[in-house]
Amino acid sequence: MSNVVIVGTQWGDEGKGKIVDYFTGYADVVVRFQGGNNAGHTLVVNNKTTILHLVPSGALHPKKVCVIGNGVVVDPKVLVEEIQTLKKAGYLKNPSLLRISHLAHVILPYHRLIDQLREKDKGDGKIGTTGRGIGPCYEDKVARRGIRMADFISSKLFRERLEEILPERNRYIEQVLGGTPFKLEEIFSEYLSLSKALRPYIGSVEENFQQWEKNKKHILFEGAQGTSLDVDHGTYPFVTSSNTVAGYASCGSGLGPTQIDQVVGISKAYTTRVGSGPFPTELKDSMGEYLREKGGEYGATTGRPRRCGWIDLVVIRHAKIVNGLTSLVLTKMDVLSGLKKIKLCTGYRLGGKVIKQIPSTVEDLTKVKPIYEEMNGWEEDLTQVTRWKQLPVRAKKYVERIQDWLEIPLTSISVGPSRQQHIVLKNPFK
Numbered sequence: 001m002s003n004v005v006i007v008g009t010q011w012g013d014e015g016k017g018k019i020v021d022y023f024t025g026y027a028d029v030v031v032r033f034q035g036g037n038n039a040g041h042t043l044v045v046n047n048k049t050t051i052l053h054l055v056p057s058g059a060l061h062p063k064k065v066c067v068i069g070n071g072v073v074v075d076p077k078v079l080v081e082e083i084q085t086l087k088k089a090g091y092l093k094n095p096s097l098l099r100i101s102h103l104a105h106v107i108l109p110y111h112r113l114i115d116q117l118r119e120k121d122k123g124d125g126k127i128g129t130t131g132r133g134i135g136p137c138y139e140d141k142v143a144r145r146g147i148r149m150a151d152f153i154s155s156k157l158f159r160e161r162l163e164e165i166l167p168e169r170n171r172y173i174e175q176v177l178g179g180t181p182f183k184l185e186e187i188f189s190e191y192l193s194l195s196k197a198l199r200p201y202i203g204s205v206e207e208n209f210q211q212w213e214k215n216k217k218h219i220l221f222e223g224a225q226g227t228s229l230d231v232d233h234g235t236y237p238f239v240t241s242s243n244t245v246a247g248y249a250s251c252g253s254g255l256g257p258t259q260i261d262q263v264v265g266i267s268k269a270y271t272t273r274v275g276s277g278p279f280p281t282e283l284k285d286s287m288g289e290y291l292r293e294k295g296g297e298y299g300a301t302t303g304r305p306r307r308c309g310w311i312d313l314v315v316i317r318h319a320k321i322v323n324g325l326t327s328l329v330l331t332k333m334d335v336l337s338g339l340k341k342i343k344l345c346t347g348y349r350l351g352g353k354v355i356k357q358i359p360s361t362v363e364d365l366t367k368v369k370p371i372y373e374e375m376n377g378w379e380e381d382l383t384q385v386t387r388w389k390q391l392p393v394r395a396k397k398y399v400e401r402i403q404d405w406l407e408i409p410l411t412s413i414s415v416g417p418s419r420q421q422h423i424v425l426k427n428p429f430k
């Protein structure tokens with residue numbers, strides 16, 4: 001038995017979906033523990049692209065069990081659609097293959113509206129959220145006015161909770177945000193069929209974990225977003241509303257922290273960010289444009305162009321610390337082929353001082369100037385490389401420099417979007 005957590009080490013979209021799909025081959029159960037359908041995890045299997053927003057990225061392995069933990073916020077509309085699409089494609093053949101925690105909170109239409117109206121109100125100061133109602137749903141959870149799956153699947157409790165909560169949310173929408181209030185009957189009748197559709201999947205996931213542990217199953221935890229988007233450890237307030245770090249795998253699933261063995265961080269070979277907020281190594285020139293086009297850097301959830309820049313080792317070092325990373329996976333190495341020179345950020349200059357930590361305020365992080373090391377690039381295409389020894393010397397040097405600077409071993413290197421395009425250095429479950 002060994003359990004592994006996978007987390008993003010940058011601002012999301014590091015390729016977590018692809019890596020989770022790959023490592024599901026070594027696992028029995030795959031668990032999402034935070035976030036919601038703000039996530040967009042892309043899997044390319046047998047030349048077919050699947051983008052998952054809520055169902056864990058293990059779903060394309062026919063016999064593996066997928067779990068949506070209590071720490072996830074679930075939009076029932078999106079989830080039911082995703083389940084239907086997967087079923088049509090021959091996956092998730094029965095509800096025992098997808099378990100959803102009875103304690104997960106439900107995203108309802110007023111969460112989406114509040115998210116969107118607030119962003120509109122903020123104008124240039126907006127966070128650049130995905131507009132999926134993620135923040136407002138987590139707020140309701142903490143404010144103790146959320147609706148959980150256990151309430152949602154009982155028509156009686158669902159109605160009672162809506163009767164309690166909606167009038168206050170409607171006053172907020174109308175009087176503070178200038179929006180149109182919701183009619184309880186409309187939400188109730190629309191969501192009743194969704195609640196029925198989800199009923200067979202809902203249960204006590206923490207009890208399932210006990211069984212899996214007893215049977216020595218391997219559990220893989222799939223983080224969403226990235227460490228710099230974590231509500232505590234990220235570039236606050238330009239963050240998401242959940243804890244994205246590995247520690248939350250326990251909290252957001254119901255499996256105690258003593259049961260977690262390895263934490264694998266996923267890092268892109270360069271950096272991207274979607275939405276607003278500071279990004280020290282951002283390239284606003286033709287190089288940034290080049291990385292966006294070559295890397296296909298457009299959001300898997302919203303289609304927005306991603307901001308691109310050089311790899312920032314200060315950001316990844318911070319992720320190593322707050323996640324307790326035991327190893328790293330480097331993705332999208334193939335995108336860097338053909339560049340004469342490649343830069344790595346190894347520190348920041350702030351007000352005449354050199355620092356190796358992320359400053360605590362966004363104001364300072366916006367002012368820092370990255371300090372770069374420059375390395376020679378390589379010409380060779382990497383997309384067919386499957387072994388370390390086949391990598392060009394200069395690509396090896398780039399990888400080794402990252403490993404040495406961060407003082408962390410690599411589990412694997414990804415060289416293309418599909419499942420096979422992978423150089424595996426180590427089985428993370430061993």
Ligand code: GDP
Binds near residue numbers: 331
């Ligand atoms: P996630 O949110 O971390 O799962 O990442 P996304 O799916 O949002 O974005 C990663 C994008 O890069 C997707 O389009 C993947 O298909 C693609 N991708 C993943 N790994 C690689 C890789 O090694 N090389 C290339 N070229 N593309 C990759």
Ligand code: IMO
Binds near residue numbers: 238
């Ligand atoms: P995956 O799992 C990249 C960003 C949004 C915005 C901020 C807050 O695919 O890596 P939210 O809707 O969560 O309130 O938006 O967080 N964001 C992501 N960026 N990848 C993601 O997920 C993201 N999920 C949220 O763009 O800046």
Ligand code: MG
Binds near residue numbers: 301
């Ligand atoms: Mg994504």
